[in-house]
Amino acid sequence: MLGGIQRATADGRPSRKTGQGKIPAAILAMLVAIGLGLLAFGAEAAAAPGGKPAGPADRECLRCHGDPALTRAQPGERARTTYVDRAVLERSRHARVACAGCHGGITHLPHAAKLERAACAACHPREGQAYAQSIHGRGLARRDADAPTCQRCHGGHDIVAVNDPASRVQPLAQAKICMECHADRRITARHPEMPSVLVIRAYADSVHGQAASKKGLAVAPTCTSCHGTHALTPADDPKSPVHRGQVAETCGRCHQGILAEYRDSIHGVALAKGIAESPTCTGCHGEHTIAAPSDPASTVAPGNIAKTCGGCHAAERIVRAYGLATKRGETYADSFHGIASKFGNPEAANCASCHGFHDVRPSSDPRSRVAKANLPATCGKCHPGAGARFAEGRVHIEKTRESAPGVFYVRTFYTWFIGILMVCFLGYMALEFYGYRRRRGAGPPKASS
Amino acid sequence: MASTGGRGAEVQRFTLNERLQHGVLMVSTLVLLLSGFSLLFHDLWIGRWLLWLEGGIAGRGLIHRWAAGLLMGLCGYHLLYILFTARGHQQFMEMRPRWRDVRDFVQVMRLNLGRPAARPAFDRFDYRQKFQYSAIFLASSTMILSGLVLWFASEAMAVMPKWLFDALAVLHGGESVVIFLVLFVWHLYDVHLRPEVFPMDWSWITGRIRVADLQERHPMEYERLRQAGVIDGDAQR
Numbered sequence: 001m002l003g004g005i006q007r008a009t010a011d012g013r014p015s016r017k018t019g020q021g022k023i024p025a026a027i028l029a030m031l032v033a034i035g036l037g038l039l040a041f042g043a044e045a046a047a048a049p050g051g052k053p054a055g056p057a058d059r060e061c062l063r064c065h066g067d068p069a070l071t072r073a074q075p076g077e078r079a080r081t082t083y084v085d086r087a088v089l090e091r092s093r094h095a096r097v098a099c100a101g102c103h104g105g106i107t108h109l110p111h112a113a114k115l116e117r118a119a120c121a122a123c124h125p126r127e128g129q130a131y132a133q134s135i136h137g138r139g140l141a142r143r144d145a146d147a148p149t150c151q152r153c154h155g156g157h158d159i160v161a162v163n164d165p166a167s168r169v170q171p172l173a174q175a176k177i178c179m180e181c182h183a184d185r186r187i188t189a190r191h192p193e194m195p196s197v198l199v200i201r202a203y204a205d206s207v208h209g210q211a212a213s214k215k216g217l218a219v220a221p222t223c224t225s226c227h228g229t230h231a232l233t234p235a236d237d238p239k240s241p242v243h244r245g246q247v248a249e250t251c252g253r254c255h256q257g258i259l260a261e262y263r264d265s266i267h268g269v270a271l272a273k274g275i276a277e278s279p280t281c282t283g284c285h286g287e288h289t290i291a292a293p294s295d296p297a298s299t300v301a302p303g304n305i306a307k308t309c310g311g312c313h314a315a316e317r318i319v320r321a322y323g324l325a326t327k328r329g330e331t332y333a334d335s336f337h338g339i340a341s342k343f344g345n346p347e348a349a350n351c352a353s354c355h356g357f358h359d360v361r362p363s364s365d366p367r368s369r370v371a372k373a374n375l376p377a378t379c380g381k382c383h384p385g386a387g388a389r390f391a392e393g394r395v396h397i398e399k400t401r402e403s404a405p406g407v408f409y410v411r412t413f414y415t416w417f418i419g420i421l422m423v424c425f426l427g428y429m430a431l432e433f434y435g436y437r438r439r440r441g442a443g444p445p446k447a448s449s
Numbered sequence: 450m451a452s453t454g455g456r457g458a459e460v461q462r463f464t465l466n467e468r469l470q471h472g473v474l475m476v477s478t479l480v481l482l483l484s485g486f487s488l489l490f491h492d493l494w495i496g497r498w499l500l501w502l503e504g505g506i507a508g509r510g511l512i513h514r515w516a517a518g519l520l521m522g523l524c525g526y527h528l529l530y531i532l533f534t535a536r537g538h539q540q541f542m543e544m545r546p547r548w549r550d551v552r553d554f555v556q557v558m559r560l561n562l563g564r565p566a567a568r569p570a571f572d573r574f575d576y577r578q579k580f581q582y583s584a585i586f587l588a589s590s591t592m593i594l595s596g597l598v599l600w601f602a603s604e605a606m607a608v609m610p611k612w613l614f615d616a617l618a619v620l621h622g623g624e625s626v627v628i629f630l631v632l633f634v635w636h637l638y639d640v641h642l643r644p645e646v647f648p649m650d651w652s653w654i655t656g657r658i659r660v661a662d663l664q665e666r667h668p669m670e671y672e673r674l675r676q677a678g679v680i681d682g683d684a685q686r
Contacts, residue, residue, distance in 0.1 A: 336488075336618070339488060339491050339506070340506045342491075343491065343500055343505055343506040344505050344506060344507075345505075345506045345507060348506075379606065382603075383602060383603035383606045384603055385603045385604050385605075385606050385607030386603065386606040386607065387606065387607045387608070389608070389609065389610050390606040390607070390609070390610060390611050390614070391611070392610040392611060392612070393610050393611030393612035393613075393614075393615065394611070394612075395611070397615055404612060404615055404616075405612070406612040406613060406615060406616030406619075407612070407615050407616050407619045409616075410616045410619045410620045410623060411619055411623065413623070414619075414620075414623030414624070414626070414627070417623075417627065418623070418626055418627060418630065421627065421630060421631070422630060422634065425630070425634050425635050425638075426634075429638055429642075431558060431561045431562070432561055432643065432644075433644075434561055434562075435557075435560055435561025435562070435563075436561075436644045438561075438563050
């Protein structure tokens with residue numbers, strides 16, 4: 001049993017681990033028995049790390065691989081080191097796993113030049129299975145050299161637990177690992193199906209990226225928080241947590257209260273009914289570029305809301321297809337709210353100020369903030385005096401007789417009044433010049449006398 | 450051609466107080482027009498440029514309200530001036546429109562067209578000046594009232610329906626264009642381009658008018674002043 005974890009140094013002295021043999025043998029045996037018993041219940045029990053695997057003992061391996069000068073050269077490749085630093089290995093999560101536990105298929109020494117890939121799935125079958133179905137796993141199966149293996153993300157001999165601050169895939173460090181490939185233009189150039197490097201890099205400046213990099217929040221969403229881990233698939237796969245149908249649930253894992261509000265909104269209800277064009281979280285907030293509403297660059301910043309909502313509500317095809325109210329954006333842009341918002345007043349009412357954010361509902365719904373009965377309260381948020389009488393008129397008014405008779409008649413009056421006034425002024429001036437010319441004889445009207 | 454002596458004696462037409470009132474009215478109205486047009490024409494380059502110049506939507510509003518305060522102060526002062534000072538009251542009474550003004554207007558038109566008519570004898574203010582004053586009086590009242598509704602929007606919303614509020618906002622904008630045209634097309638023509646006064650009627654700055662001009666443009670007032678002994682009938686020309 002102990003042989004599996006015992007590694008000799010090159011000069012044959014016992015390692016630090018075997019030096020712990022001062023613990024009474026009876027207790028040690030008991031601990032091992034308990035450990036084995038526990039492992040037997042786990043799925044990983046099939047190839048328990050402590051079990052003696054087939055293959056050479058570690059000391060046999062290290063006889064060669066303990067030599068820092070050891071390299072391997074495949075034909076047409078640069079020489080690569082095959083040295084295994086025992087100190088690194090012993091600090092790793094796999095300190096107690098024998099060499100042959102991962103590196104199988106070695107029946108005699110010296111072993112074949114090309115060995116099987118380290119068999120992670122033997123102990124981690126669930127992860128292995130998920131990985132095999134992922135976009136990364138399928139790439140590897142196609143022998144795509146760019147497809148990341150287990151080691152590419154988790155590390156090799158230096159592997160540590162995911163929650164270890166030294167882990168390459170711990171939340172605060174993980175984005176860096178993903179970007180090593182996804183932000184590398186050489187790799188994306190070979191794979192046109194990969195998203196643009198710019199899209200990926202935008203994460204670093206997003207509110208989520210900043211929460212990790214600036215505020216050091218381990219709970220800040222990193223790549224896998226949204227995209228999934230081993231089973232990672234592209235967003236157009238319905239199983240992907242970032243697929244349109246799944247996004248709300250995915251965001252809702254952290255933003256639980258918002259998810260409840262959204263599900264009950266017209267957008268959430270429509271999406272649940274299968275209207276794919278109904279916006280989900282990312283429809284308004286963006287994906288990798290997501291920013292806090294207080295960030296002026298955010299798609300949901302007060303100054304940008306009208307444009308974001310207008311993306312659908314001013315799109316003729318969508319407006320017509322779903323029978324949405326027309327000219328919402330134009331009439332807003334023409335209102336004082338719209339002008340003030342456009343020219344940089346963040347306090348000016350935007351779409352969401354009146355219609356609500358995640359809980360947006362049609363005015364026909366009595367729970368809607370813009371239902372007739374709720375308008376005094378909604379307007380009253382900014383205009384404390386607004387009474388029921390105020391809400392009598394329409395809010396999004398067009399300059400037509402039907403939409404706003406008062407506005408229409410005042411406008412019409414001024415159009416005519418200004419026109420007639422100008423005709424009178426210019427006519428008067430013309431007459432006066434004419435008279436002046438007559439009185440001064442036939443000469444040109446010299447203005448100054 | 451500043452009328453500072455030389456070509457004939459001069460007589461006072463406007464007091465310093467009146468000239469200052471005109472100055473404040475001019476400044477406040479210009480500022481109000483500029484800061485208002487930035488909103489009215491926000492779609493055009495001129496509106497955007499004005500907005501930028503006025504420090505954005507917030508700065509624009511602040512400028513507009515300060516100028517409005519100035520204008521309202523002036524209007525209040527002017528009301529007190531015409532109600533409680535002898536001079537102001539007298540000037541206001543001279544401004545009252547009369548039927549004679551219509552007759553004067555018709556006569557001037559006939560003369561311009563070369564039809565037989567007597568040359569109207571204007572008093573202190575002719576019909577053009579009376580029209581101007583009435584227009585400013587009406588427009589200022591309209592603008593101040595509708596402007597106050599927009600200024601105190603939250604309070605106004607408590608008592609009036611939205612359609613009225615919207616209509617008043619449109620009225621405020623429409624009236625501003627009328628004021629702009631009355632001032633820039635009519636008034637500037639009247640005091641700069643008219644052959645009689647070109648290049649400028651200086652009395653708004655100097656407060657004085659040449660006796661010769663007074664006799665030509667305001668013969669009735671000239672006659673009154675001469676009889677009262679204010680001006681010497683022979684001193685002219």
